Amino acid sequence: MGTHHPLAIIGGGLGGLTAARVLHLNGISAAIFELEASAAARGQGGMLDIHEESGQKALHAAGLHEGFLKIVHEGGQAMRVVGTDGTVHVCEGDDGTGGRPELDRGDLRDLLVNSLPDGTVHWGRKVTGARALGGGRHEVTFADGSAITTDLLIGADGTWSRVRPLLSDATPAYTGISFAETDLYEAAARHPRSAAVIGDGFFLGLGGRAGLLAHRETDGSLHVYAARVADEGWLDTIDFTDRAAATTAVLAHFEGWHEDLRALVADADTIAPRRIHALPIGHRWERIAGVTLLGDAAHVMSPFAGEGANLAMLDGAELAAAIAAHPGDTEAALTAYEQALFPRSAASATESAASLDAMFGDRGLERMVEFFAPRPAVG
Template sequence: MTTPVTIIGAGLGGLTLARVLHVHGIPSTIHEAEPSPAARAQGGLLDIHAHNGQPALRDAGLHEEFLGLVHQGGEATRVLDKDGTVLLDEPDDGTGGRPEVHRGDLRRMLIDSLPAGTIHWGRKAAAVRSLGDGRHEVSFADGATVQTGLLVGADGAWSRVRPLLSGASPVYTGMSLVETYLFDGDTRHPVAAKTVGGGSMSALAPGKGIQAHREGGGTLHTYVALSASPEWLAGIDFADPAAATARIVREFDGWAPELTALITDGDTPPVLRPLHTLPQDHRWDRVLGVTLLGDAAHLMPPSGEGANLAMYDGAELGKALAAHPDDAEAALTAYEQALFPRSAAAAADSVRIRELCYGATAPHSLVAFFTDGGQAG
């Protein structure tokens, strides 16, 4: 392929694309807003699925290395009610069907698999414009520009590339997460650690929940889910961690203290993460020289699929470009024709999982889902 591939965003999807291109001998360049690989924490554990995330890593030639990163015991799952009663307790059976790995470790593995100089750090895309004939120019906040004949927007929910293809913008789902960590849980927070167990724990009720993952070193990573309006959230001063924590925990009055301790005993300030989504059937007409992957293409409520889909998108796009070395447009067309129905199905599933977790019959609806043979992310 003689057309240079320019990727905006060094998330898991953009990195997987670059790696699969490299495997096929196709060079690419990634422009990433963050100033360095270690500029910020990269989130918590991800379960990497056998039907999309793991095949993407095989296409990237990294599956064996990935297995060395797996958090042992992380597939254990618990579902509780607000009184702390355990309704479901499934141990990690060791089969590795949905192995857990820390997002930061997975990202580092992908970064290290690329040739030196592939990623240009500190390149925050400020604007993108068409130059005609399938060529585009990206302007960066540092004043630099780049022109390319093949542009891939892997730049997440608030993509600067998406407007070239679509007028869709993310909208608030009505649900937000509040994130915090408890460190050295087994020693400093033993009751909370016992409640979480060896993997993930979800204590749910209609419209809300307290969820946590056990990470390495006994860290308990907590996500508090709340159905809340933007106006209600704006009334919480997250610049005052104690006040914010006190306001959030009031929404769980009457819940078991071992659950609310996952909020009140946090060792980090609470961080608000409003959840946004794109339309379930988001798609666009073919535009010469540009496409999207990951959250830039199909942002949806958390369901365990987001990272997996982004990597799968990246691998599928990389393989399509390798299969059509003399016809990038044929590659992009084939990629998008498969992308759109895949994304729509995953988005519909994410809505269903949200209803199972926080709908009128939660948490019993989620327990039924698991015991009937389903899998939630």
């Protein structure tokens, strides 16, 4: 049967790490099993805006808010919205009062990993399956042939969760949006034109049911998502192992855009494909003893409301708090957690889907300008 762990978390992303940290603060040990070989095995993606009502709430619960403030990207809340001709329609600076400070996902993950006791995260453990053993216990098997058993199994293993099938038959569906992700390294020195276009924070260029979404990273690079409404198979028609050919193929869908905007793809140092998937809005499951989900495993949605990482962290903190509040009664803890989880995630998924439709509809630019434009003072 393998090693037994009273509480096992599958997935060492932000949600799983937050859960383990809050459990640790409450004197409860957890074992995390993570696919990646180490904390430094790969880059963790782009910038995140951490919301006061969710991500920051979770960091307070984890006792890490002061550490979070030290890694905030100053200026990261600045924003520009432009049209395909390069005209700037919205331009906001970062005065530090926006309530959603930006930071590097990798820095946040490091903060969480370093807050846990040594040995909490078991690296290089790729899950191949999970099954119920009865009485609320479960077995998890790994690609290296090993297995564990656990009294409480938490699926924090993302979009294609191996734990979710224990609870739900739902699978993520393609949303109709595909990205070609690019990076422009050492932007100030090597890509000054693109650095000037993006500015200090978030950038959004829209038109023709397509968009260029970008951030300035804390290391001085630019991370760009060339997004478009596309058939699910579109990315399969592009050879992303040939950067020049991939760049040409992607830019064919941005004909007529200003050359300064096209340069965000044309001059990129990397390019990679990414399809956007989502679970059905309102995804939920019946209570099954000894297992639950958090983060994308529970409610993966499109990224256009900026909620994914924030919800995962809040899920982790709320789940851990519920476990601590119901000592010896796992089912009461999971019931309390899920009663709050389901409506919260449904509301965010609804907002995310609406943002996708607004951003990539026929009036995408106009609707985003209306959304972000400063509101007149009242009274």
